Amino acid sequence: MVDTFEQLEEQIKDCKKCKLCNNRNHIVLDDGKRDAKIMFIGEGPGADEDAQGKPFVGKAGKLMNQAFKGLGIKREDVYITNIVKCRPPMNRNPEKDEVEACLDYLREQVMLIKPKIIVLLGNVALKTILGNEYSITSARGKWIEKKDIMYFPTFHPAALLRDETKKIYFWNDLKEVKNKLNNL
């Protein structure tokens, strides 16, 4: 257990708890406001994130920024992180042992942030946090309350790059999230 983000940064720097440490350039911990009411959880860093040390700065991140901007959500006002903090090779999904090794950090992040809302971006975040019985196709766009946190699964923005028809759902989902946030 840590009490501050400084302690968490100290704990994670040079982390070698899983094999993803072997090829990373940067550990990608987070971005945004560290006392936000809302947290976005993606999957893991891609090439751009690994190069810059910040989550969601590549193509998928730019798409997410556009949606934020269009809906009047300030990226600086939300907290953004990933399930694993080091880039999986070839952008493959993180493996079970990697997720398990890295999850301690995410637990610390949630305890420090104490978010009211957690947006789960894509299947890896959804299944890791809420369980394997969930899938984005059926769970997206619906609120799931657990232990005083409102979870909201939606598509991963990278999925919108592969399939344009998903954009409208993502947009509407974020609109729903913004309404909820405004009424907190």
Ligand code: URA
């Ligand atoms: N995809 C993710 O899941 N996270 C990032 O930070 C970037 C792309």
Ligand code: SF4
């Ligand atoms: Fe450590 Fe997480 Fe990186 Fe694995 S992915 S080396 S557990 S910080």
